[in-house]
Amino acid sequence: MSNLPKGGSFLFSQTNPQDIFTPEDFTLEHKMIYRMTTGFVTDSVLAQMNELEAKKEGLIRELLMAAGELGLNGADISEEYGGMEMDKISTTIIAECMGRSGSFAMTQGGQTGIGSMPIVMFGTPEQKKKYLPGIVTGEKVGAYALTEPGAGSDALSAKTRANLSPDGKHYILNGTKQFITNSAMADIFIVYAKIDGDKFTTFIVDGDSEGLSTGAEEHKMGIKGSSTRSVSFDDVKVPVENLLFEIGRGHVVAFNILNLGRYKLAANSLGNAKFALELSASYANERKQFGTPIANFGLIKEKLAEMAIKIYVMESMVYRTGGLLESMMHSLDTSGADGGQVAAKGIEEYALECSMNKVFATEALGYVVDEGVQIHGGYGFSSEYTIERLYRDARIYRIFEGTNEINRVLIPTTLLRRAAKGDLPLVETIAQLKEKIAGGSLAREGEAGLVQAAKDIFLLTMGAGLAKYGKDLPKHQEISGRLADLAIRAFAIESAWLRAQKAVANEGGVKTKLKLSMAMAYISATVGLLEYSAKETLTALAEGEELASLLENLQRVTQYKIRNTVALRQEIAAAVSEEGKYVV
Structure with missing residues (x-):
């Protein structure tokens, strides 16, 4: 564990692109799990969606048992209790693919996540033996x-x-x-x-x-x-x-289970968003207005491109975090009687990243399904078209597993708590940044420079928040919420860029042009938003000469040249339209 990056440490150091996990690293087994789960969802769930939505008697249990026969209910459960004990990338893939299954994703997620993981991680051998085999097969339903x-x-x-x-x-x-x-x-x-x-x-x-x-x-x-x-x-x-577990320690169970639940929900959101883009791209290719497919219209291209960009970013974040969780599991000895608790403690290290994934992915999903409805026009408002259901289904994602507001408050709170314990060099890094700004040594080159600029924007703003409120900063939710957004977007920007850089190094620039375009378009469009949010926050934290000095420092941190994002989006939209779905 000592060689693994600490949760939240991405804000204070640079990450080697080769050290992160990306979807391009899927093994043959991962790809097989992807195909199998997607096939199950398409053939067994989506084919019966009308009956499922009407709550046909016995259908949910039938589907859970069918998922159990494929091993999809036991991915996180050890073989000793009938499970498959898969790696974290495999369980992420299952969660992503299940995202396409609408309400069944909630049922199956309740079964395999919050409805059983408390027993997996904190149960006694007797409790596990009594309850987990039935969860795995689907014969028993958990809540x-x-x-x-x-x-x-x-x-x-x-x-x-x-x-x-x-x-x-x-x-x-x-x-x-x-x-x-x-x-x-x-x-x-x-x-x-x-x-x-x-x-x-x-x-x-x-x-x-x-x-x-x-x-x-x-x-x-x-x-x-x-x-x-x-x-x-x-x-x-x-x-x-x-x-x-133990009397009076239910909060330990609850909070540890929520970490994994938030991460899995982000993976669900990813699969759901890909489905929405697939429906929208296909519709845009088929729907003709003024004698041409609407996919040829510039403003529809913009929508398809932005949907794809957000999916690329959330995919990069989700699987980067999955790689961290898998590396953590590899570093731990979970063979003892308390192995589940050891695993829970390991996952807790990345609670910050789990919350970031949950907020970003669920809100990106909300954007994607909304634009999907818009592309469908009046038909998008009709229940005859699947995009209408996806739009309704997506709204709850921002509420459960801890509302996005709660998760936002948790992010600066967790950073401050870990910094106080000496686990993260928050105060030291803020001081170093101030010295660099004073010394004028803030050269920014290309997207790599903007990745660092995103982190510096957060650190500069966080420093101002600490200067005014100290340890009471989390109590000021308008400020802590904005700080959370800065941190989340810094993680998003870096994850997208690192994935593109890793692909370029491993596969060459020609094959990875689309990944680079998506990363560059997102970074260019987002840095300006970070700058504005920081200005708004700093103005709430300081005034007079102090504010003027902070805004001047912010300007030094955020000097950059904007790219032609319109051209980048045209390129991305063309690729999406040609394939009729998300493609990288």
């Missing part, structure tokens, strides 16, 4: 019960109680959970409750427990094929052996 009517983002304020029975054999659960995926047919609930009203703890609750009941199905905007209900516990008896 995750954390959210409450009065406790959404503030999960630790949950009011569900658990009291030990007089005979010491059971915990008695009372309370209500809200918006629980898979709740209608769940056999296994991961439930969070407070023992004696104050010790936040995790339990495994059997779905057929006496006193457990579910409310009516929520009438949702999207993901209509998945079950979402409230779950009530009325003196539900939970055997003491079903207490998960």
Whole structure:
């Protein structure tokens, strides 16, 4: 682990392009998993989407069991309990491909992620043996019960109680959970409750427990094929052996599971966005106006290109992070009884990157499906066209697994906490940047220079935030949210550029021209946004001579020449139209 980059360290150092994982590094096995999962989604899920959306009786279980037969439910579960124990790139590929499956992605994600990973990572051998094999096959359905009517983002304020029975054999659960995926047919609930009203703890609750009941199905905007209900516990008896991990440490389980959930959701978003672009490019090629396909119109080209650029960037971020997680898993000894907890701790190292992926990818997906509807025109507003469903389904992505607002606040908070522990050189690097600016040594050349400029914009602005608010900075959410955006976009810019540079080095410039064009177009368009956001933030943090000095320093950091992004987008749009889908 000592040789691995620390979470968030990309902001304070340069990364060698050869050290990151990219989709171009897929092995033959990875490509086979990609084809198999996409085939399953197309042939088994999309072919029955109308029935799925109408909640046809038994279809969800049938599909889960079909996924189980292919090994898709057990990718993160060890062979000892019937799973496939795949590497993190393979599990990312599965999550990406499942993104195309609409509401089934939520059902299957609830099954393989938050509904089972608490047991995988924190369960005893007996708990794993009892529950995981059924999860793998799809014979048992898992659900995750954390959210409450009065406790959404503030999960630790949950009011569900658990009291030990007089005979010491059971915990008695009372309370209500809200918006629980898979709740209608769940056999296994991961439930969070407070023992004696104050010790936040995790339990495994059997779905057929006496006193457990579910409310009516929520009438949702999207993901209509998945079950979402409230779950009530009325003196539900939970055997003491079903207490998960340790009393009072439910937050450890919850937060570690959310890290992986956020990352997987970003991968889901990637697959969904590719599907939306595929539908839109095909439609633009077929739809004629004024005697020519609308794909030939400049403003439609702009849309197709920008959709593809955002997908390229999110793909670069997702698989770069997947590579970090896989390297982390390789560095750990998870063979012991506490192997799951060791793995969870390892994944936690990249909690920052998981949050960044979640925010960027879900918001990029929102953009892509919105433009997809626009390209379809009036037909995009019709439920006869798939893009209408994708538009509705995508909206929830920015809300669950921690709202994007919560994730934004977490980013500077995590950076400050790690810097205070000495894990990240935040204060030192800000001081070094000030010295460089004062010395005038800030030469910027090409996109590589702009990658560093993006980081410097963040550091300069973060330094001003720390100077004014110190450790209380996260309490000022308007500022911390903007700082998070600067950090996220710096990670996005660097990931896109490193991927292109690695491809050029390994394959040559001719074969990788499209990757370079996408990276350059994104960087050119984004640096100006970073500069404006920094100006806005600095103006809120300082005034008078101090502000003038900060803005002058910002100008020195952001000197750059803009590229002809219109021409780059025309090139990208032509490639997308020719293939009728996302292509790099």
